[in-house]
Amino acid sequence: MGVQHDGAELRQRKTNSDTQKLVVTDEGKKKDQLLDQHTTYEFGGPWGVVAIMTGFPVLMYYLWICLWFYDGKLVHPTSVEDFKPFLMRMWDHVRVDAYPNAYAWKVYSGNIFFQLFLAWIMPGYKQEGLPVPSLGYKTLMYNCNALTSMYVTYVAAAVLHYTGTFRLTEIIDNYGHIMSVAMIWGFGVSFGMYFFAVATGTQMRMSGNFFYDVFMGASLNPRIGSVDLKMWAEVRIPWVIVFFLAVSGGCQQYEKYGYVTPNMAFMILATWFYLNACCKGEECIPQTWDMYHEKWGFMVIFWNLAGVPFTYVYSVVYMASHDPSKYQFSTPTYVLIYSTLLTAYYIWDTAMAQKSHFKMQTQGIHEFRKTFPQLPGCVVENPTYIQTEHGNRLLTSGWWAYSRKPNYVADWTMSFTWGAIIGTATPIPYFYSVFFITVLIHRCSRDFERCSIKYGKDWERYCEVVKYKFIPYIY
Structure with a gap:
């Protein structure tokens, strides 16, 4: 059944009978060719990206120092005369307490090579990616073995911890040193x-400016054998570190107090949710913009290797260095925060799965991988969509009927709870959610601009059907 809408067709078909594969039209190929060229600078151009590349690491050091050494207060010079001594104090903390020592190199680099080794040898689920315009619409195969790799990682970490070979409590104690590495x-x-x-x-897609091209990236799909480095780095490194930092904080609390606070347990659960979701749904990642369009440069590499793991868990850093009495809540408050996390996670997980499974359906894939946990609603039955002149289809069913980015709303909500779990003890753990909403809004504008160029009038029609950019009924 179809509804005509100014030349574009909003169609609804049964997924088990819609076997027609996506075919990019000649007009679509022209639009893709345009999008695969450098036309404008983003992020403030060369000067903007240099500021980000130098300023963000400095900010990471500053926020960690405030959390660990100054009770979570945003310290600053008290006078003009104090400015130089203040900088010297900050530098001394970096020089002494965040020195990239041999232990930190062993721990961080060991994890890098261990995860790369597992990605190379572990059995996995073979998933075909979307056609890549820059490769002549060739599709790449991905060996999705993150889930089995994570089970091996869990066992290895437990054995190392309980044998005393590598105590998990040492990770959070060496936070600064490992962050520098x-x-x-x-x-x-x-x-x-x-x-x-x-x-x-x-x-x-090069601009010709050295620093800008380093920031945005030069290559699209670098690989070592069967390992796609971009997807590997997105899943295996940041979320493994984030999870084990939370576990390290929990182990430290247990050894010190004989119990783990509900706040720290929340962070262990929240970080495990994210790690497990990325691993169990790894086959959905090749269908994302990150894989078939975003290049692998500083913006993605530094963020995955350093930014995510060492800025998302400031609440863990605070709890690991402070008495639990500073951030205790009442039982109803804990129930509210845990319930918010669980609800947001369900929406985020199923929204991502709905979109990726729909894209797989356009490739003629109708049998999906079964991993734990499979949540109800992860596949839209009888999906509605707008067929574009480009050849692609824009989903208008499930969570995607209410917002163009329902996954972003849920993702940000989870990020907010990661700060809210320590209440008002310090504002620093809220950095994740404040920074994240800025990134998401900017990413929306980039994505919508690209879609406007790619789909033209079909994008305008899509926006009429799905009216809200981000938050349903609000924005």
Whole structure:
């Protein structure tokens, strides 16, 4: 059944009978070719990206120092005369307490190589990605073995901890040192990938400005054998570190107090949700913009290797260095925060699955991977969509009938609870949600601009059907 809408067709078909694969039209290929060229600068251009590349690591050090050494207060110079001594105090903390020592190199680099080894050898689910315009619409195969790799990681961590070979409590105690090593890795891989892409002639969509191209990336799908480095780094590194930082905080509390607070238990649960969701739904990632369009540069590399793991869990850092009496809640408050997390997670998980499964259906894939937990509503039955002249289909069913980015709403809500779990003890753990909403709004504008160019009038019609950009009935 179809409804005509100014030349675009809003169609509804049964998923088990709609076997027609997506075919990109000639007009669509012209639009894709336009999108695969550098036309404008983003993020403030060369000067803007240099500011981000230098300023963000400084901010990471500053917020950690405030949490660990100054009771979570946002310290600052008290006078002009105090400015230089203040900078010296900050530098001393970085120089002494965040020095990239041998232990930190062993821990962080060990995890990098261990996760890369697991990605290389572990059995996995083979998933075909979307056609990549820059590769002549060739599809790449992905070996989705993050879930089995994580089970091996859990067992390895437990054995190392209980045998005393590597105590998990030591991770949070060496936060600053490990963070410095992570930053070095982030810069090293970013610049290394740029030079490698240029040397091998695999660079694309280049601006001609060195720093801007390092920031945005030069290559699209770098691989080592069967391992897609971009997808590997997005799943295996940040969320493994985030989860084990929370576990480390819990182990520390248990050894110190004989119990784990509901607040720390919340962070262990919340970080496990995210890690497990990325692993169990890894086959959905090749269908995302990150894989088939976003290049692998500093913006993505540094964020995955250093930014995410060392800015998202400030609440864990605070709890690990403060007495539990500073952030205790009443039972109803705990119930509210846990319930909010669970609700937001359900919406986020199912919304992401609905979109990815719909994209798979357009490729003729109708049998989906079964992993734990499979949540009800992860596949839209009889989906409605707008067929574009480009050849793609824009989903208008499920959670995607209420907002163009329902996953972002749920994702941000979860990020807010990660700060709310320590209440008003310090504002620093809310950095994640404040920064995240800024990133999401900017990402929305980038995505919507790209879709407007790609789909033209079909995008306008889609916006008439799905009216709200972000928050249903509000924005």
